[in-house]
Amino acid sequence: MSTATLFRWPNRLFSVLFLLAGTVCSGNADKSHSIQTKTGEEPTMAFELTSSAFEQGKPIPLKYTCDGPDVSPPLRWSGTPEGTKSLVLICDDPDAPVGTWVHWVLYNIAGDRTELPEGIAKEKMVLGNARQGINDFQRIGYGGPCPPGGKPHRYFFKLYALDIESAWEPGLTKEEVLEKMEHHVLGQAELMGTYQR
Numbered sequence: 001m002s003t004a005t006l007f008r009w010p011n012r013l014f015s016v017l018f019l020l021a022g023t024v025c026s027g028n029a030d031k032s033h034s035i036q037t038k039t040g041e042e043p044t045m046a047f048e049l050t051s052s053a054f055e056q057g058k059p060i061p062l063k064y065t066c067d068g069p070d071v072s073p074p075l076r077w078s079g080t081p082e083g084t085k086s087l088v089l090i091c092d093d094p095d096a097p098v099g100t101w102v103h104w105v106l107y108n109i110a111g112d113r114t115e116l117p118e119g120i121a122k123e124k125m126v127l128g129n130a131r132q133g134i135n136d137f138q139r140i141g142y143g144g145p146c147p148p149g150g151k152p153h154r155y156f157f158k159l160y161a162l163d164i165e166s167a168w169e170p171g172l173t174k175e176e177v178l179e180k181m182e183h184h185v186l187g188q189a190e191l192m193g194t195y196q197r
Contacts, residue, residue, distance in 0.1 A: 046079040049159045049189035053118070060155060060193040066146035067197070071119040072104065077159055081186035084111040084161040088181055090174055093145065095153040102174045103155065104142045105133030107166040107181075124170035131170040133177060140171065145195035152196035161186040 053073040054060050062068040075089075087109035093101045106120070109130045120126055122141030137143040147153040162184045168177070 047081060047187040047189040048079050049075060049077045049157060049191040051075050051191060054193045057192055060145055060195045065144040065195055070144045072142035074118040076115040077189055081161045083163050084186055085164055086111050086162050086166045088160040088162060088166055088177060091155060091157045093153050093155050102136040104135060105174050105177055107131055107177055133172040147195060147197055149197045152194040155193050157191045159189045
C-alpha cells in the first residue's frame with residue numbers, strides 16, 4: 001500500500017465519523033416539531049390553524065404579549081381529522097436564549113370545537129372540560145411573548161388532533177403532554193407569529 005493511500009484512510013474515517021455525528025445530533029431536535037401521526041406519516045396539511053389577530057409569519061400584536069394585557073389570541077381551525085376526540089394546543093418559542101421556551105399548554109379541547117376565543121382565563125379548567133398546563137414562566141395558562149431585546153422571535157402555535165380524550169390532570173408540562181399523546185396524533189396544524197422588543 002502506498003504512502004498516499006495510507007494518508008487518505010484517516011481522512012475517510014474522519015468523514016464517516018462526521019456524518020454519523022451529524023445524524024445523531026439531528027435526532028435531538030425539539031420533539032414537538034416532529035410529532036408523527038398514528039400511521040407513522042407526517043400530519044397532512046389539510047388541517048389548518050389561523051388567527052384573526054395576526055397572519056402566518058407576521059408580527060403578533062402587543063395586546064397578546066407581556067408588554068400589553070398579555071391575553072391569549074383568538075384562534076380558529078378547519079379540516080379537523082375524522083375521528084378526533086380531543087385537541088391539544090402548545091405554543092412555544094424556539095428562539096429563546098435558554099432553548100425552546102413554552103408559552104402555553106392547553107389540552108382536552110373538545111374534538112368538535114373549531115375555535116378559541118380571545119383571552120382564555122389563566123385557570124386550570126377552562127372551556128368546559130379543557131385543562132391548562134404549566135408554562136415556562138411557571139404559571140398556569142397563557143404567557144405571551146416576552147423576549148429580550150434584539151432580533152424577532154418566532155412563536156409557534158401547534159394544534160394536535162388526538163384519537164383519545166386528553167382529560168389528564170391540569171398542570172402538566174409540555175413534555176408530559178407530548179409523552180401522553182404519543183401514538184394518538186391524527187393530525188397537526190400550525191400557526192407562527194413573530195415578536196420583537
